[in-house]
Amino acid sequence: MSDTPGLAIETTGLSRRFGKHLAVDGLNLAVPRGAIYGFIGLNGAGKSTTIRMLIGLLAPSAGSVRIRDTELARDPVAAKARVGYVPDRPTAYPWMRVREVLAFCEGVIPSWSPTLASHLLKKYRIDPRSRIRSLSKGTGAKLSLLLALAHDPEILILDEPTDGLDPIARDEFFEEVLRASLDSPRTVLISSHSLQDIQRATDHLGFLHNGRLIFQGATDDLLSSTKRLRLMPQSPIDDGTLRKLSPDISHIAREGRAVTLTLRNFTPAAAESLRSASHSPVFDIADLSLDDAFKDIVKGMETTCS
Amino acid sequence: MAASDSNLPVFQQVADSIRHAIAAGVFAPGDAIPSVRAQSLKLKINPNTIQRAYEMLEREGIIESRRGIGMFVSKASEGPARASALESVREAFEHGIRTSIAAGLSRAATDSVYTKAWQRSGAKP
Structure with missing residues (x-):
């Protein structure tokens, strides 16, 4: 517990280049121990590339990954032993039976626990005699979760695990992920392109956009610090003038005379000063959903960068 | 729940x-x-x-x-539950009052909306 107590995963300047394309750009991820961390980004944002570097499947072009107190590049075996990984698509051979897959894993994963595996098999109601190809998507996802958990890892990393699952299968899957996190002091990182799917299960979020981390923090803090402010300026006021009033405006929308600002680091005082500076007699403050907060931050980035 | x-x-x-x-x-x-x-x-x-x-x-x-x-x-629990209910009601009214002001409605017009809503609810006057 010397330098970074409390972090399960930490990356410093993590980057990955594919030819000319910088897929992941200087990521400083900080995933607290015990957190359920939602790693959110649109398709192609760099989530899978990042995850593959976290689990040591892909070497970074620059930067480093720390798993608890172990530098991944320095001691990959020790670091990887702490991590369970659920890939975005099942990796088991379709012609194999479930029990053959388990026997195979037992043979290649040193810390594999046959007791834990058979316990999870019963809990997830998976028939060991089934062929992989005959499993439903929901059961396939649970089998992937079992394969990741059977060596009782301290960190569980899931890459878009609920993609393609129906709402009931998704609910069941999340229940098992929550149970895995409640049953032992485990840290979970779960990626998704849909914030709506995973926000309730998470307590921390990181937003990835074009390979860069544009927000990282506690889920509830994001909601209480990001608000929409609706103003009715008495005379027209352009976007540039508004943006000069506050660096925290992440998005501006207009409808008729009304101007709606998305504000980061919200305080009532900041709202009041924007109201008076824009000569708006009234204002209204609205909460916004996480999905909208994410979209507004992304749109705001694009406006600022262009 | x-x-x-x-x-x-x-x-x-x-x-x-x-x-x-x-x-x-x-x-x-x-x-x-x-x-x-x-x-x-x-x-x-x-x-x-x-x-x-x-x-x-x-x-x-x-x-x-x-x-x-x-x-x-x-x-x-009744006292605190009542206090937090009053707090949610206050927030809802403040939102309504801001909407009224933005629409240029008078205090009297706003009061009458409130009175009618109370009557429609079927609660004791």
Whole structure:
């Protein structure tokens, strides 16, 4: 517990280049121990590339990954032993039976626990005699979760695990992920392109956009610090003038005379000063959903960068 | 007791749903409320979020923890529950009043909307 107590995963300047394309750009991820961390980004944002570097499947072009107190590049075996990984698509051979897959894993994963595996098999109601190809998507996802958990890892990393699952299968899957996190002091990182799917299960979020981390923090803090402010300026006021009033405006929308600002680091005082500076007699403050907060931050980035 | 889908932070939605359940008599003073674990698995909500909601309700005096047993609706929950109900009503009215001002409606016109809404609700005058 010397330098970074409390972090399960930490990356410093993590980057990955594919030819000319910088897929992941200087990521400083900080995933607290015990957190359920939602790693959110649109398709192609760099989530899978990042995850593959976290689990040591892909070497970074620059930067480093720390798993608890172990530098991944320095001691990959020790670091990887702490991590369970659920890939975005099942990796088991379709012609194999479930029990053959388990026997195979037992043979290649040193810390594999046959007791834990058979316990999870019963809990997830998976028939060991089934062929992989005959499993439903929901059961396939649970089998992937079992394969990741059977060596009782301290960190569980899931890459878009609920993609393609129906709402009931998704609910069941999340229940098992929550149970895995409640049953032992485990840290979970779960990626998704849909914030709506995973926000309730998470307590921390990181937003990835074009390979860069544009927000990282506690889920509830994001909601209480990001608000929409609706103003009715008495005379027209352009976007540039508004943006000069506050660096925290992440998005501006207009409808008729009304101007709606998305504000980061919200305080009532900041709202009041924007109201008076824009000569708006009234204002209204609205909460916004996480999905909208994410979209507004992304749109705001694009406006600022262009 | 599903938490609503509003845009409030999730811990507030969870706390509100418990306040409403107590107000509606689903849980009476002295009753146990579900554990953090049970609530988390049932609602598929992060356990830390449930914990934060419970801590908020405990600070408000609505629930109390009995060590080693769990959380219970406090015997004196009526006062704090009433105070937090008044707080939500105040927020709703303030929102309505701002809407009224923005639309240029008078105080009298706004009062009459309120009076009519109260009559339509069928509650005692």
